[in-house]
Amino acid sequence: MSGAPSGPPSGPPREIEALIALMARLPGLGPRSARRAALHLLRRRDTVMAPLAQAMATVALTAQDCRICGNIGTAEICPICANPARDAREICVVESVADLWAMERGGAFKGRYHVLGGTLSALDAIGPDTLRIPDLVARVEQDGVTEVILALNATVDGQTTAHYIADTLAPLDVQISSLAQGVPIGGELDYLDDGTIGAALRARRRL
Secondary structure (H helix, E strand, O other): OOOOOOOOOOOOOHHHHHHHHHHOOOOOOOHHHHHHHHHHHHHOHHHHHHHHHHHHHHHHHHOEEOOOOOOEEOOOOOHHHHOOOOEEEEEEEEOOHHHHHHHHHHOOOOEEEEEOOOOOEOOOOEOOOOOOHHHHHHHHHHOOOOEEEEOOOOOHHHHHHHHHHHHHHOOOOOEEEEOOOOOOOOOOHHHOOHHHHHHHHHOOEEO
């Protein structure tokens, strides 16, 4: 019959579908946005896709977690922890590496960091031992820390985690403070501008 389809619909090749499926796992990308991003890369294979693939391959082989603070770098100890100019007596506690990078963008903090790797959550079965809270306690006890700044996101889980850490560190001889003005309820550090983060750090309050 004239005009009848000659076969089943033909989509992208299997290899490209696999690329789209992997990209759809990234935060903020669903199947449709992953398909658009993949098409963008395919149209710019020489100028964007090939350099991106090379950079990703390099980082996949070299990236590692800092054994002291949990930051991501390319050495066993990250540049912040290895920098003797940073004040080891002040530790800023953050949920994620993204939050650490957000704090660093402002350039207001001159101490060191501790990345928890998340927040306490009974629903998700995330307890203190799942996070890097015991490592934080050990650093405070062993490294002569005088102040711990809790720069956790202003969410329910973030504030629950902050109170737990404050209670855990209470018996130790260390000042505990948290970010103050400028951080809205429910706000996340990675989405705040550098000026807001700097103001919240300078106006931190003792717990």
